[in-house]
Every structure is written in C-alpha cells, then in structure tokens.
Amino acid sequence: xxxxxxxIKKLGKTANLIRxxxxxxxxxxxxxxxxxxxxMTDIFTLFYFxxxxxxxxxxxxxxxxxxxxxxxHICPVLYATMAHSGxxxxxxxxxxxxxxxxxxxxxxxxxxxxxxxxxxxxGEGLSQAIGMALADRxxxxxxxxxxxxxxxxxxxxxxxELDEGNSWEAIMLAGKxxxxxxxxxxxxxxxxxDGYTEHIMPLEPLADKWRAFNWHVIEVGGHDFKTLxxxxxEAQEIFExxxxxxxxxxxxxxxxxxxxxxxxxxxxxxKEEGELALKxxxxx
Amino acid sequence: MLNPKLKLNPSLFxxxxxxxxxxxxxxxxxxxxxxxxxxxxxxxxxxTESTQMNLFAEKFPKRFIEMGVAEQNxxxxxxxxxxxxxxxxxxxxxMFSPGRNWEQIRTTIAYNDKPVKIVGSHAGISVGAxxxxxxxxxxxxxMRVIPNMDVISPCDAIEAKKxxxxxxxxxxxxxxxLAREKTPIITTEETxxxxxxxxxxxxxxxxxxQVGIIVTGSLTYRxxxxxxxxxxxxxxxxxxxxxKTKVMNLSSIVPIDVEAIVALAKESKAIVTIEEHQVRGGMxxxxxxxxxxxxxxxxxxxGVQNSFGQSGxxxxxxxxxxxxxxxxxxxxEKVLKRKI
Numbered sequence: 001x002x003x004x005x006x007x008i009k010k011l012g013k014t015a016n017l018i019r020x021x022x023x024x025x026x027x028x029x030x031x032x033x034x035x036x037x038x039x040m041t042d043i044f045t046l047f048y049f050x051x052x053x054x055x056x057x058x059x060x061x062x063x064x065x066x067x068x069x070x071x072x073h074i075c076p077v078l079y080a081t082m083a084h085s086g087x088x089x090x091x092x093x094x095x096x097x098x099x100x101x102x103x104x105x106x107x108x109x110x111x112x113x114x115x116x117x118x119x120x121x122x123g124e125g126l127s128q129a130i131g132m133a134l135a136d137r138x139x140x141x142x143x144x145x146x147x148x149x150x151x152x153x154x155x156x157x158x159x160x161e162l163d164e165g166n167s168w169e170a171i172m173l174a175g176k177x178x179x180x181x182x183x184x185x186x187x188x189x190x191x192x193x194d195g196y197t198e199h200i201m202p203l204e205p206l207a208d209k210w211r212a213f214n215w216h217v218i219e220v221g222g223h224d225f226k227t228l229x230x231x232x233x234e235a236q237e238i239f240e241x242x243x244x245x246x247x248x249x250x251x252x253x254x255x256x257x258x259x260x261x262x263x264x265x266x267x268x269x270x271k272e273e274g275e276l277a278l279k280x281x282x283x284x
Numbered sequence: 285m286l287n288p289k290l291k292l293n294p295s296l297f298x299x300x301x302x303x304x305x306x307x308x309x310x311x312x313x314x315x316x317x318x319x320x321x322x323x324x325x326x327x328x329x330x331x332t333e334s335t336q337m338n339l340f341a342e343k344f345p346k347r348f349i350e351m352g353v354a355e356q357n358x359x360x361x362x363x364x365x366x367x368x369x370x371x372x373x374x375x376x377x378x379m380f381s382p383g384r385n386w387e388q389i390r391t392t393i394a395y396n397d398k399p400v401k402i403v404g405s406h407a408g409i410s411v412g413a414x415x416x417x418x419x420x421x422x423x424x425x426x427m428r429v430i431p432n433m434d435v436i437s438p439c440d441a442i443e444a445k446k447x448x449x450x451x452x453x454x455x456x457x458x459x460x461x462l463a464r465e466k467t468p469i470i471t472t473e474e475t476x477x478x479x480x481x482x483x484x485x486x487x488x489x490x491x492x493x494q495v496g497i498i499v500t501g502s503l504t505y506r507x508x509x510x511x512x513x514x515x516x517x518x519x520x521x522x523x524x525x526x527x528k529t530k531v532m533n534l535s536s537i538v539p540i541d542v543e544a545i546v547a548l549a550k551e552s553k554a555i556v557t558i559e560e561h562q563v564r565g566g567m568x569x570x571x572x573x574x575x576x577x578x579x580x581x582x583x584x585x586x587g588v589q590n591s592f593g594q595s596g597x598x599x600x601x602x603x604x605x606x607x608x609x610x611x612x613x614x615x616x617e618k619v620l621k622r623k624i
Contacts, residue, residue, distance in 0.1 A: 117364075128392055131360070138325065139368075
C-alpha cells in the first residue's frame with residue numbers, strides 16, 4: 001500500500017507517542033519487559049496504522065487480517081498500539097498487570113477478547129498462525145488452484161523463541177503447505193533474558209535456515225517505515241511460499257540509555273528512569 | 285442384571301461377545317461428524333491408521349492435515365484452525381498427546397478457549413507389547429486438572445462413536461481417551477447417551493446395592509463380569525449370600541456427574557473405582573474429591589499403583605497390575621468390610 005512522505009511523518013509521531021505510553025505503563029506496573037516493546041514499536045505502528053486490514057470499532061469483523069503475537073511478553077507495545085488505534089481508552093494502559101485488568105502481564109483473550117490469541121509461553125504463535133492460514137486455505141472453493149487470498153495471517157515472533165523446538169516444527173509445516181497467505185515477522189534484536197542470542201544459542205545463519213525450510217526470506221532494518229512497508233509488499237506478492245521478514249531492531253529503541261542493553265529485556269524503568277526516558281522521547 | 289432401561293448388549297455375557305477396539309468407534313464417529321458439519325477437520329501426527337483417522341482422511345482429504353511426528357505443532361496448529369471457526373480433532377497416542385505437549389494444550393487450547401478435541405489413542409496398560417514408554421497411565425490426571433477441559437473415556441466402540449459426535453457439538457476443548465485393543469461391546473446403538481451423565485450398567489436383581497462400582501474405559505467389561513460373579517456367589521455351596529452391586533460407567537470424567545455419584549454412595553455406602561490409569565490423580569481421585577465433599581464413604585481404588593508398565597499381552601498386564609476380575613471381587617469384599 002502506498003506510503004507517502006506525509007504518512008511516514010505521521011507514523012513517526014504516533015510511534016513516539018506509543019513509546020511514551022509504554023514507558024508510562026511500565027513505570028506504573030513496576031514490572032514487565034521494556035527493551036522488546038520499544039524495539040518493536042515502529043513495526044507495530046506501521047501494521048496497525050497502515051498495513052493491517054482491521055477495524056478497531058468492529059474488532060470481530062470477520063474479514064480482518066489476523067495478527068498473532070507469539071512472544072507475548074512484549075505485550076506493552078501491543079496494548080499501547082491498540083489503545084492508540086482506538087480499541088480501548090489510552091487511560092486503561094495504566095492498569096497493566098493489576099488485579100482484574102484486561103491488560104494481563106501476558107495477553108489473555110478471556111480478558112481482552114479482541115486479541116487473536118493468548119500467549120506468553122514461547123514457540124507457539126507461529127503454529128497458531130499456520131492453523132489460521134490452513135483454515136483459510138481449506139475454505140477456498142473446491143478446484144481452486146489460484147491460491148489467491150483475501151486476507152493475510154501475520155505472526156510477530158522473537159528471535160529468542162527460535163530456541164524452541166515447537167518453532168521449527170511450525171516452520172517445517174508452513175513450508176510443506178506453501179502458505180503464501182502467511183507472513184512471519186521476527187524481532188531480530190539479538191537479546192534474550194540470559195544475554196545475547198549468539199552467546200546463549202547461536203541462531204545464525206538464520207536466513208539460510210528459514211530458506212532451507214522452503215520459506216521466502218527478507219532481511220530488513222526494523223525502524224524505517226519505507227523499507228519495512230516495501231518488505232511487507234514483497235511478502236504479499238510471493239506466490240508459492242510463506243515469507244519471513246527478519247527485522248533487525250534495536251532493543252530499547254528511542255531511549256538512549258536502554259538501547260542495545262540486554263539488561264532492559266525483562267525489567268521496567270523506575271520512576272526516575274521513566275522520567276528521563278519520557279523527557280528524551282518528548283524532545284525527539 | 286443388565287440395567288433394563290439402557291438397552292445394553294444382551295449378548296454381553298456370552299463367550300462370543302462381539303469385540304471391537306474403542307478407537308474404531310472414534311474413527312466412525314469422526315467420519316459421521318465430518319459428514320454432518322463441514323467445519324470438522326482432522327489432524328494427525330503420523331498415526332493416521334492407528335488412531336483410525338484414515339476413514340475421515342480418505343473421505344475428506346482437503347480437511348485432513350498430516351503433521352508428521354510433531355505433537356507440539358499438532359495441538360497448536362489445531363488451536364489456530366479453531367480460531368477460524370474449525371472444529372479440529374487432533375490425534376496421536378495418548379503418551380505423546382497430551383503426554384508430550386501438555387503446556388501447549390493448556391495455553392493455546394484451554395486458556396485460549398479453543399474447541400479443539402485432543403484424541404489420545406492407545407491409552408492404558410493394555411497397549412501391551414510396546415511396553416512402558418507407550419502405555420499412558422497419567423493422561424486422565426494431566427487433562428482433568430486443566431480448567432475448561434472436558435475429559436471423556438468411553439467404555440466401548442459404540443459409546444466412543446456417540447461421544448465423538450457429541451464432542452463435535454460442545455464448542456469446548458476436550459480430551460477423548462481411547463484404548464487400542466479389541467474391547468467387548470457393552471452398549472448398543474439404542475443405548476441413550478447424554479454428554480456429562482454417568483450411567484448405571486448393572487443393577488441388583490432385587491434390593492439395594494451393597495457396594496457401588498465406578499468404572500471408566502475398557503475395564504468396564506471386567507467390572508460387569510465381576511458384578512455378575514459377586515451376585516452369583518450366594519448360589520455356590522458353603523458361601524454366604526451374594527454381594528449386590530451397581531456398576532456405574534463414568535465415561536465423562538469432566539464434567540463429572542456429582543448427582544449420580546452421590547446417589548450411588550448414599551445407596552451403597554461403599555465404593556470401588558476401576559481404571560486403567562495411575563490411581564493417583566485419575567478417575568478414582570475425581571470420585572474421591574466428589575464424595576469427600578458431599579457424602580464420605582470408604583473407597584477402594586483399582587488401577588496402577590505408582591509404577592510404570594512393561595511388555596506383555598493385555599490380559600497378562602491387567603492381571604499383573606491387579607486390575608482383573610478377581611482383583612475387583614477382592615476390592616468389593618474388602619470395602620464391604622470397611623463399611624461404617
């Protein structure tokens with residue numbers, strides 16, 4: 001879909017506001033993950049404000065694209081983006097992780113029904129997205145070989161969760177079924193709880209691994225709307241394969257003292273750190 | 285005698301009683317469910333014929349997904365299909381699904397509230413020669429502790445067929461437990477089946493039951509033979525009067541029929557539970573939970589007592605692990621003595 005310079009500017013402003021919301025909700029919650037949500041903010045913004053076929057006023061619209069979040073721990077960015085796109089009041093973000101909240105520490109459909117899946121335990125989202133893509137394939141009219149698609153199934157996943165065997169079972173199956181209605185986006189931020197991914201459990205050569213499982217692979221920077229949008233367009237055009245977009249993101253993006261530091265993977269900013277971060281974001 | 289209200293198999297006690305593996309009833313039921321509702325789909329982890337999904341796969345090839353030996357993917361992909369309105373039945377051996385993929389089932393099916401039906405075939409010790417690695421003796425316990433999960437363990441192939449058809453319509457997650465071996469046919473097509481209800485298969489010729497026997501799955505036939513033997517004992521010279529029992533088929537472990545279980549305990553004041561499963565955490569434990577809270581009576585538990593299985597013929601194993609007819613008779617006599 002055409003992305004004008006004007007729209008790009010607007011997306012940048014929206015992403016900045018979403019980052020501020022992420023900091024505010026994490027300070028308030030006093031627990032949660034910081035680096036991943038900030039790193040994925042540009043991608044979430046691009047999808048919810050440009051790419052996804054969805055309607056926040058009619059969240060259960062049958063024809064909507066499906067977005068499965070596999071690594072549920074980055075849900076602050078999901079919640080903040082959904083609030084900013086109109087699914088629920090921005091004010092509600094402050095209830096994150098509190099008793100009775102719709103915004104559970106890891107996403108739960110029973111509490112927040114207009115997300116596609118509950119998640120948290122890693123390595124399971126891609127399988128669910130594949131199930132959705134397979135179901136759409138089955139519903140195509142008998143005898144149809146066109147493999148045309150009216151909607152896409154997207155799966156956002158992390159690099160760390162590729163340690164899970166379940167991930168590779170899924171990757172193998174999607175290749176077998178040539179699911180061109182499925183697009184996975186990996187948050188390649190190189191960190192996980194215990195350290196850098198290449199120290200914990202090396203994933204490289206990551207692109208070659210996916211290619212070997214019969215996927216189309218696109219590697220792209222995770223913060224430039226124009227190139228990200230182009231990557232999604234390419235993924236949508238690929239005919240006989242599922243596509244994975246390996247998006248190289250900067251964990252903690254937008255807050256200089258958090259960027260690239262794996263220590264920010266699993267902890268929230270204190271009140272003081274939050275104020276510093278918000279100051280930087282407001283002046284950006 | 286057989287409960288005359290339930291139209292059970294009149295040839296049940298004949299030597300030539302018809303025997304069919306319980307899993308076959310599932311295969312037939314799945315085919316019928318698929319014919320009735322185009323949203324029914326099937327997924328299998330490289331055991332299509334063993335789990336009797338082949339009937340469905342041949343009739344509806346486009347609605348069948350061969351997953352390969354990947355049980356974690358089996359249930360998670362099923363969850364995704366259910367999210368799009370499908371009613372997935374996914375099968376493997378019980379030891380691997382739900383044995384291997386419990387957390388995936390908990391998160392993506394039960395917690396996520398997706399109406400996936402997990403079908404665990406080859407459950408219990410009667411898997412036989414394959415040995416302990418393949419004999420699922422913990423699956424009832426694993427599944428019944430998960431909120432939002434129904435657990436069904438049919439007594440014969442006909443009940444398995446009816447249960448499969450019923451599960452296709454519940455709109456909820458469920459676990460269906462199936463046995464591998466040929467099992468005598470106890471019910472008939474005319475036997476009523478109501479989801480979540482227990483049924484009394486054996487009743488005394490006259491008077492009240494002195495012991496209530498509660499059984500699930502493939503051991504139901506042995507429980508019926510034991511009940512018959514217990515009632516007839518009085519006719520043997522030198523023995524006192526026979527023991528009157530009722531045999532309850534508890535195929536629905538979740539939801540559990542509290543009313544029926546309490547009624548049986550109130551009548552008999554003593555219970556024996558029978559299952560091809562670890563005693564700890566299984567159907568008997570579920571019955572004990574119900575009775576401890578509502579109407580405590582002495583209970584004897586028949587099942588595997590805190591050990592793994594091994595190779596052998598099904599009959600040898602059931603005898604070895606003390607789940608055979610003499611063991612049931614012994615447990616009934618024992619619980620009778622414990623009555624307060």
